[in-house]
Amino acid sequence: MTDFLDPLPWLIMLPLAWGTLAFVLGPGRGGRLAVAAIALQGALALQLAGQLIDSGARVYAVGGWGAPLGIDLMADGLAAVMLLLTQAVALPLAVYARGYFAASPKGRELFWPFTGFLLAALNALFLSADLFNIYVTLELLGLAAVGLVAIAGGRQPVTAAMRYLFATLLGSGAWLLGVALIYGTYGSVSLAVLTPLIHAGAPLAVTLAAALMLAGLLLKTALFPFHFWLPPAHGGAPAPVSALLSALVIKATFYLALRLWLELFAPLTTVAAAQLLGVLGAAAILWGSVLALTQSRLKMLVAYSTVAQVGYLFLLFPLATLVPPGTADSALAGGVMQAVAHGLAKAAMFAATGSMIVATGRDDISRLGGVGARLPLTLFSFGLAGVTLMGLPPSGGFSAKWLLLGSALESGQWWWVVVMIVGGLLTAAYVFKVLRRAFLPRAAGDRVARVPRTLEFSAFALALASILLGLFGAPLLELLAVGREA
């Protein structure tokens, strides 16, 4: 009976179930169902987090079968943090989506089913305990994401979806090849089994596998220079979709890269490889920010901002590799904090962007005049989200930056400090590019309509969460430490 009430399987089953049901029920009732179900998922994730803090990391065998033929689920602090993030982003976005699709109904039929599958895939991915299972969730995630990009139809989104599909398929293909090589070498795909087996002198096949899996993940995470698919896909989709994709989907692959690097392939990692990742991250920060500055479309600007923010995540690799444990811990904490903060903030930003586009009827930064007067809460949310992205206190983004900066200085890698600071300033530049416009009075001939309250408040809730994260980040770090003491 206690087994039945365990949150782990339900976190996967629930979204699958409501996703399928929503297909049958249609967008109206499906949406309501989804909101209720995601709320429940959120409660489950919280419950899980509580359990983990009380009693440490644990494993759940689905259906009681267990590895190798059955499927194991594993939850530690890192997974719980990501689960919490997922539900926390999804709930306001679901509320938002109901309002959004009421105002702009294109693609509403398929939104809920795909979202259900997407969340199921995400939750499953975070909880997976073996490499092949991860492959399946990766594919499900990719397909659901591609589907979401395409739901609104239209030439540009479908093109973007197509491109995204190929990129994600190539990435999963590389992952699967890596899995095959690992299985060929060790005869297992279970993380728990593999982790003690892999050591510094592992065969070339394992190195090859590690490289393939990592490269596949980088492609899917849209790390520079493999970000080419991201801006059109995120910039073209309906706002709730962009928010989900930018906030969560790329975090999933980042999460995997992190796990591989810090756990499974930790003995193989080298400073040089870590520096390479860091350099790509730095390039992403600068490149994404500069391109964001040059955009004239609001959503493209936000999408490029995602490209840049992904770069911060990868700075964690050089900061956590072969450095004293304290420094590595704070780098990890910083990286994860950045993932969470960016998830919340970017979701808020896309949601606010969507509201502005609904209100002005166009996606054009130069026509934002009057938004500040008509949609103050939305603009405020955009600004708060911007604060997090800039890394200004008190926000999750600041806490992340603080931790990363601290470990960079502690480990003597001052060049990342420069990158982070410059990136922060560039972020400010593009955030204020939007804010500045929105503060202006409405231009003659433009219209700024009101938008439903739910759009404004859900975006605000997300933005507020990203700020509060900065003030109350300690519990999150406590949770993150679960299962990592050893």
Add this chain to the structure above:
Amino acid sequence: MDTLTVLCLAAPLLAAALLWLPASRPLGLRLAPWAALPALLLALAAPIPYEVDLPWLLLGTRLGLDETGRVFLLFTALIWLAAGWFARAWLADDARRHIFAGFFLLTQAGNLGVCLVLDAAGFYGFFALMSLAAYGLIVHDRSPPARRAGRVYLVLALAGEMLILSGLLLVADATHMPAAVACLILGFGVKTGLPLLHVSLPLAYAATPIPGAAVLAGAMINAGLLGWLRFLPLGEAALPGAGSALMLAGLLAIFYGVAVGLTQRQPGALLAYSSISQMGYFSVALGAGLLAPELWPLLLPVVVLYALHHALAKGALFLGVGVAERCGASRRVMLGLALPALALAGAPLTSGMLVKGGLKAGLADLPAPWAELLAALLPLAALGTALLMVRLLWLVGRAAPAQRTSASVVGLLAPWLVLLLALAGLAWMMAPQSLITKALSLGAQLDAAWPPLAAAALCAIALRLRWRAPMLPPGDVLVPLLRGLAYLRRRAPALPQWRIALPSGSRAAARPPQLESQLRAWGTAGALWLALLAAVIALLAGTG
């Protein structure tokens, strides 16, 4: 007594405040001439020494009177009172008289405060109030010369203020004593008209309406002297360098003032040069005090008495010039004017003779070159002063009565007479007995008599031979100085702008999108991906 002290300062300020509102303005104007009365009463009635502590005021203010302060307060209050009454009649038809009165009262508060205050910060405060408010008196005419005079006055006054402030701060610390003394001498020297710092005096005295000029010349100039007396380490430390310099400057001022003064055409400017010359005596005396501290106890009472004499004489002269201007240079007026002129020249039985004799005696004990030098020069200086006075009388007498105004003659005459009476009697009343005895001796009388006589004779000759004095503009060295400044200003390069030019975001970043579209091509992306794969493999394999 404390109430009276506070009232001394509060009365002019309150009256000035009343002038601010149109409704209470008539009342303010009526009270204005009386504002110095409490100070006069205090000067007469206060026990010596007398002190009242106001720790909450400014930086902890101490008000009070010592012997020096009492004399200064006495003549200051007297001159302000007389000038106040005089101004009431003088400006009766002036539409802006309330403005004049306002600045007059503020200046007065500052000046009385200077006499009353004992702490450095408070002294500086009242001194600044006096100096700045006097600007309103000088520019009262709004005429170009008045504005010019005001500007020059203000620049010098402010520079002086800064020197004074620095000096007051420095003097507290013995290690900075030379610097402190230099700052103080120069800072107060602006007010007392040390050579080169004197240029604002002739302009200001000539431009200011007569009652204003009377207080400038009679009362305020002595505030600078009081500053020296209060803050220079007189009688405490021997500072031969500073002392000699001050004495030299004083001697220079004595003769320079006379020389340039003789070339002036305006009574006001001439009187200014006379003041410059007279203040030279103080410089000499104080220089002597710095040079030889042991002489100071003897010199101090004489200096104070001299200040009283000079202040009253100058005040009376200015008022007299005013009376002559308004009522015509009648014989009786000229006679009245001759009294302070003679006093300044040190004629027998005048206060001038009394104090000059005292001064000479006090300076006689100076070390080697100075005693002889002074003995030779001081009689010459007396002659110069006498010449200057004769010239003044001639200038005033020659000028036809400009206009007869409706102002009550009594309103002008009465204050003047009060000052004349005070001049005639006060110094004698306050002088120590020894000084009086010495002054009344026959030798002293004869000594004092010859310069005025000689001057009168010289003048008679000059008139007969129709000597024409060359004309120098008031402010003498100022004129070339200002030309030089104007030249520099034309030639000075403009200050550079320090500002960071920000590139405008859109233009600077025109290139990236092209590169971005190249990254999107599958060939490029694939090649990069494979390269990354290869790099990661290579870097990871490095562990083995």
Add this chain to the structure above:
Amino acid sequence: MSAALLYALAGAALFAIGLAGLLLQPHLLRKILAFNILGSGVFLILVGLGQRDGTIDPVPQAMVLTGIVVAIAATALALALARQLLDLTGQMRLPEDRPDAEPADD
């Protein structure tokens, strides 16, 4: 050369061919086919390397079966999208692969 290695090498070759096709072929159908070839190559490697001492290991078999299902789903989605793209643009290529490429700012 063991049979397992042979399978693996063949699989690697297929993977390479698929990869090249996916990256270099502009036509969408060819890209989709190339992806399938790439997938098949991986399956071959999985099955090939998954043998232990000649005995059949059931686990890779199960994996490959699952993989095939996933690949079919992906292919179906890809075909649907390609079809939709054709309807919308009249092209079976992505903009960056068209010779008359307009600025890829879509």
Add this chain to the structure above:
Amino acid sequence: MSDPWLPALVVLSSLLPGLIIFFLAESRIRLRTTLNLTGALVKLGFIGVMLWGVQNGREYVFRHTVLPGLDLVLHADALALLFVSLSAVLWLFTTLYAIGYLEGAPNRSRFFGFFSLCVTATVGVAMAGNLFTFFLFYELLTLATYPLVVHRGTDKALRAGHVYLAYTLAGGALLLIGTVWLYGLAGQVDFVHGGSLSALPPEAAGQLQLIFLLLIAGLGVKAALVPLHGWLPMAMVAPAPVSALLHAVAVVKAGAFGIVRVVYEVYGIEFAQSLALLLPLAIAASITIIWGSLRALFQDDLKKRLAYSTVSQVSYIVLGVALFGPLGTMGGLVHLVHQGIMKITLFFCAGNYAETLGIHKVSEMDGVGRRMPWTTLAFSLGALGMIGVPPLAGFVSKWYLGVGALEAGMPWVLAVLAASSLLNAAYFLPILHRAWFKPASGSWPDEKIPQRGRWETAPLLLIPPLATAAATLATGLFAGAAFSPLSWAELIAVREYLAWIP
């Protein structure tokens, strides 16, 4: 150590009204005004309680752990209260003024919302108990003031906002690096009397000097130290109440106050002296003082002249900090308050001239004293105070700075003070001369508010500058009284130098 909530309440008392005001409709004027004024008065009440407590030796600390090793600390000590009281009092006046100033203008909810946020940030800066908390509010201040700077929405305003952001965010970044570095080196650096870094091993001296440079450069942007001052004269395009607040309390003071905290309570004045940090700081401040005054001399735009004057005047505070000795400290600290009161008066008056008669330039001010005597009186008091004329507030500051300079063995500072005072006089006195002594040229550029009986302009525009002008007089005149800024600064100085005073 009781009442930890009091500092938090002081912050909240402007934060909450601000947030509520954001979402009020434009037309809810009465509610908005009530909220604003209630907030301001409640804040003053809390501060009054704390003033009493601190005077009697209590300290109020609010602590909240954000991350392990990273605490948000609000700490109401004597130094904090000096600044808090200043901002709270001036906030009240500025709010009143702004209500009058913006009557009928658009976007008032936004304006007052950010206005309150701005004060929240200032109060936070004042009560920050460690560098992290300080940084937090410092950056909040940047963000809250930006919308105020660009409030008018003109191209000029937008450009000024652009420059403002570029400067302040870059400065914030430097500050952040310095802070992180310091935390890495010394752990959590709380502000404590006498500083806490002297305990570090001597090898760290070089790093500490570098960190000091970073921190001062970061703070110097807001404190407008030359050559980091370029934003300040441009930012004066903001509406007058904003300029007033920016120049008097909020932004530049935050920078200066930060320098105070860093020198006294992070490094500790003795330790900073031993690291040879004070002399360069004094030199930088002196250069700023002279340069700002020189630039002010050549401005015809009234507000621009005032802005350069701010550049110069704020560095007095920095200079005071750099003078080793309690008297210099008192001079710097007391100038923090005095400069605020005087400068806010001047900006209020400049706003009055612009709003009432359309006067923006010094050359248009001929004879304005006749038309607007009260405003010009207030302006004169402020200007004379700036010059340092006793018994106005500025004199007290200069006096103590001078005495402090001698105590610190830097007599050359006296020359800087004197030169700066002369320059101040050179750019302020001509204004006064024009206003009082020159005849009016006939018509005003753009007379918007006609004379109504006794009122030369709108009452709400007139009362605040008169009140602050009176304060300029009172703080100087009664400097020796209890609870005056000077005696409070003395209290602080005594506590900072506890170890040093023999």
